[in-house]
Amino acid sequence: ADEGMWLLMLIKRLNGVDMQKEGLHLTPEEIYSVNNSSLKDAIVSFGGFCTGEIVSDKGLIFTNHHCGYGAVAAASTPEKDYLKNGFWAMKQKDEFNAKDLYVRFLVRMDDASQRINAKLNNKMTGEERKAVIDAETKAIQAENSENGKYTVVVKDFFNGNEFYYFVYQDYKDIRLVGAPPSSLGKFGGDTDNWEWPRHTADFTVFRVYADAAGNPAEYSPSNTPLKPKHFLPVSLKGIKPGDFSMILGYPGRTNRYLTSYGIQQMVNKDYPAWVEASKLAMDVMKKYMDKDKATQLNYASQYASVANYWKNRQGTIDAVIKNGTITDKQKTEANFKQWALQPANIEYDGVLDDISIYYKQVSNRNVERNYATQLYRNAKYISLASQVGPVLKSYAEQDMAGRLAMKPKVEAAVKAAYENFNTKLEGEMLNSMVGLYQSRVDKDVASPTIMALDSKNLSNVAYSSIFANKTSVTNFILNPDRLKLDADPLLKIANGVTTDQRLSSEKFSKIDDNFAKNNRIFLAGLMKSMPEKKFYPDANFTMRLTYGTVDKLPIRTDRNYFGVTDNYYTDMTGLVGKYKKGDEEFDLPQRVIDLYNMKDFGQYADAAGFMPVNFLSNNDITGGNSGSPVIDGDGNLIGIAFDGNSEALSGDIVFEQEWQKTINVDVRFVLWTIDKYAGARRLIDELKLVRSENTPA
Ligand code: ARG
Numbered sequence: 001a002d003e004g005m006w007l008l009m010l011i012k013r014l015n016g017v018d019m020q021k022e023g024l025h026l027t028p029e030e031i032y033s034v035n036n037s038s039l040k041d042a043i044v045s046f047g048g049f050c051t052g053e054i055v056s057d058k059g060l061i062f063t064n065h066h067c068g069y070g071a072v073a074a075a076s077t078p079e080k081d082y083l084k085n086g087f088w089a090m091k092q093k094d095e096f097n098a099k100d101l102y103v104r105f106l107v108r109m110d111d112a113s114q115r116i117n118a119k120l121n122n123k124m125t126g127e128e129r130k131a132v133i134d135a136e137t138k139a140i141q142a143e144n145s146e147n148g149k150y151t152v153v154v155k156d157f158f159n160g161n162e163f164y165y166f167v168y169q170d171y172k173d174i175r176l177v178g179a180p181p182s183s184l185g186k187f188g189g190d191t192d193n194w195e196w197p198r199h200t201a202d203f204t205v206f207r208v209y210a211d212a213a214g215n216p217a218e219y220s221p222s223n224t225p226l227k228p229k230h231f232l233p234v235s236l237k238g239i240k241p242g243d244f245s246m247i248l249g250y251p252g253r254t255n256r257y258l259t260s261y262g263i264q265q266m267v268n269k270d271y272p273a274w275v276e277a278s279k280l281a282m283d284v285m286k287k288y289m290d291k292d293k294a295t296q297l298n299y300a301s302q303y304a305s306v307a308n309y310w311k312n313r314q315g316t317i318d319a320v321i322k323n324g325t326i327t328d329k330q331k332t333e334a335n336f337k338q339w340a341l342q343p344a345n346i347e348y349d350g351v352l353d354d355i356s357i358y359y360k361q362v363s364n365r366n367v368e369r370n371y372a373t374q375l376y377r378n379a380k381y382i383s384l385a386s387q388v389g390p391v392l393k394s395y396a397e398q399d400m401a402g403r404l405a406m407k408p409k410v411e412a413a414v415k416a417a418y419e420n421f422n423t424k425l426e427g428e429m430l431n432s433m434v435g436l437y438q439s440r441v442d443k444d445v446a447s448p449t450i451m452a453l454d455s456k457n458l459s460n461v462a463y464s465s466i467f468a469n470k471t472s473v474t475n476f477i478l479n480p481d482r483l484k485l486d487a488d489p490l491l492k493i494a495n496g497v498t499t500d501q502r503l504s505s506e507k508f509s510k511i512d513d514n515f516a517k518n519n520r521i522f523l524a525g526l527m528k529s530m531p532e533k534k535f536y537p538d539a540n541f542t543m544r545l546t547y548g549t550v551d552k553l554p555i556r557t558d559r560n561y562f563g564v565t566d567n568y569y570t571d572m573t574g575l576v577g578k579y580k581k582g583d584e585e586f587d588l589p590q591r592v593i594d595l596y597n598m599k600d601f602g603q604y605a606d607a608a609g610f611m612p613v614n615f616l617s618n619n620d621i622t623g624g625n626s627g628s629p630v631i632d633g634d635g636n637l638i639g640i641a642f643d644g645n646s647e648a649l650s651g652d653i654v655f656e657q658e659w660q661k662t663i664n665v666d667v668r669f670v671l672w673t674i675d676k677y678a679g680a681r682r683l684i685d686e687l688k689l690v691r692s693e694n695t696p697a
Contacts, residue, residue: 002548002618003655004536005251007157007164008032008040009109011545019547023244023633030635031248031545034108039635041229043248043543044103044208045168046627051249052103052206053629055234055637056686059208059226060177061103062670063627064642065185066308068204070301071098072179078293083300086181088678095175095207097219103174103208106543107150107167112140116154116163122521126513133163140165157537159257159523160516166542171216173209173223178680180204180673181589187575189585190307194315194646196553197561198614198663199575202642203670205683232629233688234667235636238606239550241568245617246547247641247662249628251539254652257523260329261356263653265363267320271313273367277374277436278310284378284432288425298420306378312623315649323659325650336522339529348525351518358515364442365508371441372501375433375450381426381462384417385494388467389485396480403480410477418470427459434458445504449496465490539622551618553645553661569666572596572611595676603691604672612666615639619662622652630664636690639664 011019012028031039046052050067054060069083075098076082089095119132133154141152144167151168179185184201192198209223210216217223239245255262285303289296320326333352340348376383391413395406435455443451462468466476466488476485485491505512527535552568561567562574576596580586601611617630621641630639641664644651648660675684 002546002551002660003620003657004534005254005539005544005546005620005622006536007109008106008248008543008545009111019244019246022547022549024246024547025633026635037229039230039232039248039631040106040543042232043629044105045250045541045543046103046206047101048104048541049252049624050626051624051628053627053637053640054208054228054231056231056688057227058686059210059228060231060683060686061174061206061208062629062637062640063204063206064640065180065182065200065202065204066304066642067627068098068176068179068206069186069304071101071176072204073297073300074099075176076297078297081293081297082176082179083182083297086179086184086678087176088178088680089176090680090682092225092682095177098174098176098206101174101206102170102172103206104151104168104170107169109164109166109542111162112136112154112165113162117161122517126509126516137165155540155542157540158520158527158535159538160520161524161527162537164542169216171208171210171226173217173219175207175209176204177207178205178674178678178683180677183587183589184592184673184677186304187586187588188578190311191585193308194311194643194649196616196645196661196663197559197564197567197570197574198643199570199578200614200642200665201669201673202665203640203673205674231688232631232635232637233690234671235632235634235638235690236603236668236671237632237636237638237690237692238612238668239569239615239632239638239666241550241552241566243550244547244633245550245619245638246545246631247617247619247621247625247628248543248545248631249621249625249641250541251544251622252541252624254539254622256538256653256655257519257526258329258653259352259355259522260326260333261352261359263320263326263329265359265366266653267317267326269363269367270370271317273370273440274313274374275310275317276440277371277433278306278313278378280432280436281374281378281429282306282310284425284429287428288422295422295425298422299425302378302420311646312649315646316652319646319648319650319656320653323648323650323654323656325654328654332526336526336529340525345525345529348521348528351522351525354518355515355522358511358518361511362508362515365445365504368441368445368447368504371437372447375437376497379426379430379433380421381430381467381490382494382497384421385465385467385488385490386498388413388417388473389488389491389494392466392473392476392480392485393482395477396482396485407477414470414473414477418473421470423463423469427462430458430462431455447497447500447504449493449500453493461489461493467491539624541624546620548618548620551616551661553616553647553659567616569615570613571606572601572613572669575613589677591677600676601672602676604668604675606668607692611669611672613669615664615666616645616661617664618660620655620660621662625662630662630667634690637667639667640670 042054044052046063052061052063116136137154144152154165180201187200208226210226285299395410467490562577579588628641632638641662643663648656651660674680
């Protein structure tokens, strides 16, 4: 029952009965309701890339440490390094605005499939199809946004066979309340990332603020904590294998209906390219990050994110091979082909062959995209010139009055562009990433602009450009010269790259559109061929529910479990057991060691006496779910989901029944860290704690 990322409004139809059997005591109405407050009102999309949950009647949010990482890094300086040392607002007035963050509440959702599909057919070109969907989307937005009060998003599901719309309310005044030091919040670093057993306090605490009427508002000192429609009580009862657990959150992307042809392209071509290019970018960053503190902070977030996917992609390649994922898919496809031979299913016949031909046609182009993506993501000189260039151009074209009016906007764009910018690092990054692209990408599909560059000398080109650094751009703003801008060597490269990309996507647009159509038809056929099976849509950053139980993994002989024999949890003995003083990944604050030695676990200890740290459940999550609440059968918070295990990284393509687990921080360890380690008792006091007779006093 653990496979599946279900849409909330469908749980009644699909799983109500199943979930009750597994131990859920809530009705579907208590989980998702349009009219009454329900569980969904306590779940937020955090910044559009993670999930968070409301845990108090004052808008307190729990999410992951790695979700708050960018905000905490941005607020840190070498003198006040919150990332390294942690941050705790001991009073409410110490909570400060975390720039650029927002949280999104789901107001309601609805099915728009009939409405949109009525206007579509398979004879349309990709462009025609898009025009219809865009027009319907506009209409749906106009009908539901209440003049901008709500953000309305229409998304397609099941490879474009179905459509749902989502009505959201966004809050923008989000304040940092508490973050553990990285030694706790990222304990184990990249070595332990994607691994179990795990010992990480991967959580951060924020708070939503609203205006006096409880409405969203820009940051203002006069805003007050939001009184939410619902918040999650926190359970101190403890957990054991088999206990019901569900996770609500915003999973980002899965590819569960990817064909064997797609998987072969992925593991043989695309991901190896991704892995190689991101590793090179990491090495360049690391070289400069190790040299000074400011660079370390400026690049911490980018590095962590590149490293996270680097390990994920390599792990996916390994897991797909080890788990025989391709053979499994081939079996399903053989059955499908058989089924499609029946006269009634003739429209599905041949669709898989067309898909297999498609991958041959685009194989090299897809490899190019992987090298290119890492190049643009990491070699910021190019993206910077293409972002700031047009702004400077329109500025330079104004008369005096126009320039004066535009200046604040230009200066803000420049400030943002150079915020985390180390010119030496970026120069080397440009040379390295372009050099790699040139040596790996097939000429037929490569960007001619990039192929023509002298990769050894590129940094010097950048340094001689208007965009070399903040000072050179600032000088240009004081003394704008259109001709000089048009002749700028870096801007020319950036513009050339943009043109090349457009030409390439035009060249492939017909076959890409045709592929999208075949993918849609294939999945429609697959669903039709298995009428008894319950299908769930791929993740697409919409709210989903996954249910299952607390669960364990088989013991591996090559791992140290620090005395735990029932492999569903880890405890503080393991945390302290892994401690390496002064290590980049396995250091710990002395206070943690001291508290452990004194066994000062308070009410957060397990009834069996140990201090729980992380645990496993068999829920079905992926990236984007980070920070999601793990909820028991009564609607109480028992943990915060933060990772998956390397044995099952093929899981975004096929759910691995035996191996695929979610790694969660035990909420009791979260509270222990807040209370015993940080002394921020006031935060514990605003939670609604749920105890059992066994909970230690
Ligand atoms: N692997 C986690 C995810 O993508 C992110 C973990 C962040 N921690 C770390 N040590 N990099 O959900």
